[in-house]
Every structure is written in C-alpha cells, then in structure tokens.
Amino acid sequence: GSVSLALAEEARGRLTVRQVDIADTAQVLGQLDGADMLWLESPTNPMLEVAETAVLAAAAKAAGATVVVDNTFNTPLVSRPLDYGADVVLHSVTKYLAGHSDVVLGALVTSDAAMRAELATYRTLHGAIAGPFEVWLALRGLRTLALRMERSQANALELARRLDAHSSVTRIRYPGLPNDSGHERATAQLKGYGGIISIELESRDAADALVEAVRLWLPATSLGGVESLIERRRRQPGEPKTVPEALVRLSVGIENVEDLWADLEAALSSAPNNG
Numbered sequence: 001g002s003v004s005l006a007l008a009e010e011a012r013g014r015l016t017v018r019q020v021d022i023a024d025t026a027q028v029l030g031q032l033d034g035a036d037m038l039w040l041e042s043p044t045n046p047m048l049e050v051a052e053t054a055v056l057a058a059a060a061k062a063a064g065a066t067v068v069v070d071n072t073f074n075t076p077l078v079s080r081p082l083d084y085g086a087d088v089v090l091h092s093v094t095k096y097l098a099g100h101s102d103v104v105l106g107a108l109v110t111s112d113a114a115m116r117a118e119l120a121t122y123r124t125l126h127g128a129i130a131g132p133f134e135v136w137l138a139l140r141g142l143r144t145l146a147l148r149m150e151r152s153q154a155n156a157l158e159l160a161r162r163l164d165a166h167s168s169v170t171r172i173r174y175p176g177l178p179n180d181s182g183h184e185r186a187t188a189q190l191k192g193y194g195g196i197i198s199i200e201l202e203s204r205d206a207a208d209a210l211v212e213a214v215r216l217w218l219p220a221t222s223l224g225g226v227e228s229l230i231e232r233r234r235r236q237p238g239e240p241k242t243v244p245e246a247l248v249r250l251s252v253g254i255e256n257v258e259d260l261w262a263d264l265e266a267a268l269s270s271a272p273n274n275g
C-alpha cells in the first residue's frame with residue numbers, strides 16, 4: 001500500500017522513489033545521499049525480511065532524512081522505533097492494535113512537537129478524522145493487545161516449526177526460526193518474532209488449493225486480528241513481482257494451536273502436487 005502510494009506520487013512528478021532491499025544494509029546506505037525520507041518496514045510484508053533498523057535510521061538522520069517506520073507488524077510491544085531514532089512511527093490500527101478486524105484506522109506517533117503539530121494540522125485540513133465509535137473499538141481492542149500478541153506469537157512459532165518440517169512447504173519465512181535469514185537481527189532488535197508467517201508451496205495452484213481447502217483459517221487480505229487469516233499474495237494486482245506466485249501469507253490468530261495445525265495439515269495434504 002505504502003509503495004503504491006509513493007509510486008502514484010512519483011507518477012505525478014511530486015517525488016522520486018528509490019526502492020531498496022531493506023535487508024541489504026550497504027545498498028540502503030548507498031541510496032541515502034540526497035534522500036528526504038527513509039521509509040522503513042521491518043519485518044517486511046509479506047517477505048518478512050529484517051532490516052538493521054537502528055543502523056539505517058541513524059545513517060538516514062545523519063544524511064538529513066526524516067525517518068518513518070511502519071511498525072504495524074511489530075506493535076509497540078515488540079519494537080519501539082522512536083527509541084532508535086525514528087521521527088515518525090506509523091501503525092495500521094486496523095491490524096493488531098484494534099485486533100478484531102472490525103475497524104479501519106491508522107496512527108502516526110512522534111516525539112517531535114513541531115512534527116506533531118504539522119501532522120495534526122494536515123489531518124484537520126484534509127478531513128481524515130477518526131469517528132468516536134471507531135476509536136472506542138480501537139481502545140477496547142487495545143486493552144487485550146498484550147495477551148493477543150503473546151498468544152499469536154506463541155502460535156506462530158509453533159506452527160512455523162511444524163510447517164518448516166512439512167514436505168509440501170518448499171520454503172518458509174519466519175524470523176523466529178533459527179535458520180531464517182532474519183533470525184539473528186530479529187533476536188537482537190525485537191522483543192518477539194510476530195504473528196505472521198509466509199510459506200511457499202510447489203506451485204501457484206498448490207497455494208490456491210491450500211487457501212481453498214482450509215476451513216478454520218479465513219481467506220482474507222487483512223492481518224493482525226484474533227482470527228487466523230490466509231492469503232496467496234500475488235493474486236493482489238499491486239503486489240511486487242519479487243513476491244513469489246506460490247507464496248501464502250498466514251496471519252496467526254489466537255485460536256487453539258492444535259485446531260489451527262489440524263486444519264492446515266489437512267488442507268496441505270489434500271492439495272494437488274502435495275501427495
């Protein structure tokens with residue numbers, strides 16, 4: 001979503017977008033010269049790549065760029081980007097913060113008074129003011145954030161271990177697994193590994209069949225709610241071509257982990273090419 005917005009602004013000639021591999025620190029550092037803003041998401045959606053966030057934020061600030069961190073996947077319980085120098089932290093409140101998939105809201109967080117005033121004025125003039133009922137839903141959800149995150153993450157780690165050992169899964173991405181490329185960085189920087197897992201199956205058809213076959217997991221695009229969601233990402237028109245066709249993103253909810261596994265396992269074995 002953020003990339004599409006930035007590219008639309010670029011098409012109107014309002015800015016220049018430099019897309020970088022956020023996990024490649026040297027590449028990002030090499031692109032900072034003259035940049036006005038570094039926009040970071042880590043782990044990334046849906047590839048779950050982990051950036052050296054503090055290093056990148058410090059370098060961007062030194063280069064005079066504003067640092068924006070999308071902290072939606074982590075929530076403040078897992079990462080606090082203002083502590084390592086972010087100017088603005090962005091949350092899709094729609095996801096974990098509200099947590100019940102019943103509200104669409106966003107939040108920007110900053111410790112800079114001038115930046116806050118600028119953002120508040122922009123919001124006032126442009127009209128995107130949250131309604132009282134939506135805010136009430138978000139506050140109500142927020143009260144169980146810690147419990148929901150704890151359970152989602154515990155469920156995700158257990159499911160990731162089992163999926164990693166499953167013969168139908170050709171690749172798994174989850175920073176909580178010791179063999180994941182982002183494991184070391186996530187362990188050093190984050191207070192958890194999150195509730196999102198991405199798996200790749202043998203083919204696009206196998207991925208579609210999995211999504212079709214599950215009964216407890218809901219096929220849907222959102223994430224971060226109490227219910228577990230599943231989606232083959234590349235079916236989205238805006239999804240970058242770097243996302244494999246057979247990649248399925250799992251947003252692990254707070255249900256009983258054995259129920260979640262039984263459903264996934266049955267669906268994996270019923271899919272074509274999966275024996």
Ligand SMILES: Cc1ncc(COP(=O)(O)O)c(C=O)c1O
Pocket residue numbers: 001041045070072073091092093094095104105106
């Ligand atoms: C990481 C991330 N940031 C931002 C958004 C945008 O959220 P919203 O749907 O609340 O506008 C999403 C989801 O769409 C997301 O996954």
